[in-house]
Structures are given as C-alpha cells and as structure tokens.
Amino acid sequence: MSDGFDRAMIGEECWIRSTDQTRRPLPTRRWLGTSDHADNPADQALTSCCDGPTIDLGCGPGRLVAALLRRGVVALGVDISPTAVAVTRFRGAPALHRDLYGPLPAAGRWTYALLADGNIGIGGDPLRVLARTHELLAVGGVAVVEFDRPGTGMVHRRLRVETRTSAGPWFPWAEVGIEQAAQLAAATGFRVHATAEVSGRHIAWLQRHPMDTEVLR
Numbered sequence: 001m002s003d004g005f006d007r008a009m010i011g012e013e014c015w016i017r018s019t020d021q022t023r024r025p026l027p028t029r030r031w032l033g034t035s036d037h038a039d040n041p042a043d044q045a046l047t048s049c050c051d052g053p054t055i056d057l058g059c060g061p062g063r064l065v066a067a068l069l070r071r072g073v074v075a076l077g078v079d080i081s082p083t084a085v086a087v088t089r090f091r092g093a094p095a096l097h098r099d100l101y102g103p104l105p106a107a108g109r110w111t112y113a114l115l116a117d118g119n120i121g122i123g124g125d126p127l128r129v130l131a132r133t134h135e136l137l138a139v140g141g142v143a144v145v146e147f148d149r150p151g152t153g154m155v156h157r158r159l160r161v162e163t164r165t166s167a168g169p170w171f172p173w174a175e176v177g178i179e180q181a182a183q184l185a186a187a188t189g190f191r192v193h194a195t196a197e198v199s200g201r202h203i204a205w206l207q208r209h210p211m212d213t214e215v216l217r
C-alpha cells in the first residue's frame with residue numbers, strides 16, 4: 001500500500017509530521033527536479049558513478065532515473081506510490097509500481113542501486129532495506145545511499161504526510177546518520193567504498209562484498 005507520499009509527487013505543498021508533533025516541509029520541488037537551489041550537485045554525485053544497470057529504490061517522481069537514461073545508462077525506478085510511478089513514466093523513464101520487497105526484475109544482477117533522500121529509512125528498518133538491496137545487486141555492485149547528517153544516530157519515528165486539506169496514514173521511518181554507514185554495511189554484506197558531503201547532503205557508496213557473506217535479515 002502507498003504510504004501517503006502521492007500528493008507530494010505532483011508537487012503539492014506537503015509536510016511530514018512526526019508523532020512528537022514536529023512538522024517540516026517536504027522537498028517536493030527537489031523530488032520533481034524543479035527546484036533551482038543547490039541540489040543539482042548532490043543529484044549529480046548520486047548518479048555520476050552509475051555507468052551500468054541501475055535500480056532506483058523508492059524513485060519518487062523519477063528525476064534520477066531520467067537523468068541516467070539521458071546519459072545512456074539502463075535504469076529502472078521502483079516505487080510503492082502509483083503517482084510517483086505515473087510521473088516517472090510521464091518523463092519517459094521506466095518505473096514499476098512495486099514494493100521494493102516484492103518481486104523485481106534482474107534481482108542479483110544490478111550494478112548500482114540508489115537509495116536517495118533518506119530511503120535507507122524506508123519502513124523504519126535500515127538493516128532490512130540494505131539486506132534487500134544486497135539481494136538485488138550483483139557481486140561487486142554498489143549501493144549509493146543518502147544518509148542524514150553526522151551525529152543523527154539511528155532515530156525511529158512514525159510519520160505521516162500532511163497537506164493543507166489532508167493527512168495520510170502513519171508509517172514507520174528511520175533517520176540514519178552517516179556515521180552509522182560502516183556498521184550497517186558490515187552487518188549486511190557491504191563495505192564502505194567512499195563517503196562525501198555534497199551541498200549539505202551525505203552520501204555513502206557501499207560495495208557489495210566480492211564474496212557472499214552471511215546477511216542479516
């Protein structure tokens with residue numbers, strides 16, 4: 001089932017509310033790729049290493065999938081939101097309306113997997129997200145993962161998406177500081193290849209171990 005991000009995917013002004021009653025605006029314009037602030041360098045950093053088949057897990061409106069296709073890279077978006085998938089396809093980029101834990105094509109053969117804009121926090125279970133990403137990647141493949149700022153730790157929340165006129169269902173999410181990358185990687189069959197801060201966003205490149213290791217599930 002979609003988690004209420006649909007309204008954000010068409011650029012509607014949205015907020016994310018936590019059960020502690022804090023509320024912050026969602027970067028809907030950044031997701032659509034229409035914002036003109038300094039996000040392009042971060043988007044470029046997320047995709048620049050991708051020179052082979054790339055799966056974007058929780059692709060939102062598909063700007064990264066579209067950017068990869070423009071460079072001639074085979075790419076596929078996956079999202080649980082039907083609106084996100086429709087917008088991605090409207091851009092001319094392929095996307096599947098699926099849960100990332102459902103059956104996906106070419107499992108075990110992708111060269112890159114993107115977890116952009118905090119998607120390691122999907123479902124409130126970063127270990128499960130990374131273990132699933134490990135399954136999807138080929139040996140030696142790379143997960144490009146956006147974390148939260150250093151010092152965030154591992155914060156489990158229940159969130160919902162709100163607009164001026166509606167509130168979606170509560171769903172679990174995790175905020176994960178980049179300092180957690182090495183530990184999470186080691187627990188899920190990856191090693192940290194590199195990390196970078198770009199325009200205030202924190203990215204880690206996690207390489208799937210050349211040999212299969214026991215993966216935490």
Ligand SMILES: C[S@@+](CC[C@H](N)C(=O)[O-])C[C@H]1O[C@@H](n2cnc3c(N)ncnc32)[C@H](O)[C@@H]1O
Nearest residue numbers: 005031058059060079080081099100116117122
């Ligand atoms: C924070 S947004 C990030 C969107 C996109 N990666 C970007 O950077 O623009 C999270 C996205 O993950 C999707 N999502 C959440 N849970 C999912 C799941 N289990 N499987 C696939 N997509 C999921 C949401 O619908 C939403 O589009």
